[in-house]
Amino acid sequence: MLWENLLKSDYHDWRGSGHSEDLLDKPGWLEQWLAIHNLPYPGTPSAEELDDLKRLREHMLRIVQKLTVRESADPADIHELNRALSSGPIILHIAESDSDYRLESTPLRAGWPRIVAEVAASFGRLLAESDPSRLRICGNPDCLVVYYDETRNHSKRFCDDKACGNLMKVRRFRARQKAAKTDGSQIHSTSET
CATH class of the missing domain: 1.20.5 (Single alpha-helices involved in coiled-coils or other helix-helix interfaces)
Structure with missing residues (x-):
């Protein structure tokens, strides 16, 4: 998932070496991440655009941390998620193919604001359409990867x-x-x- 990969970009060595790395700063990582999710690479982000991605990642992580302990998300974090969503307005239109119709969206803006909005929308869909109580943080204190528990009995403890x-x-x-x-x-x- 788009949102999940952004959260994983704050890498911590799960084996316990203490090594951590912000993959957003690693050359080529953003381009590969977007290619995996069929999103256009808008070129190297400016310092401000990169900060926007990191800020979104931080707010999403805080929301997950609250939800995993059965608390409500902080309104400031939800506000920032909504701010990120507003940076990528879209036009909705009906498309026809053979025998059915589908609703498609076309972004009004290109570039990194669109990418930030796509990530926020991916996370927003999870919150709105899935069960947020299934969000988990890996039980390995050296890992801390966020994942969505899809097991039948909600018992998955590790990423x-x-x-x-x-x-x-x-x-x-x-x-x-x-x-x-x-x-x-x-x-x-x-x-x-």
């Missing part, structure tokens, strides 16, 4: 069960082993006295 899920399972196992060794050595030292 990727094979990566973060296995890593956390190994960490819990090692912590139990270490605690068992510590408990065992304490029992030995008390029985010797």
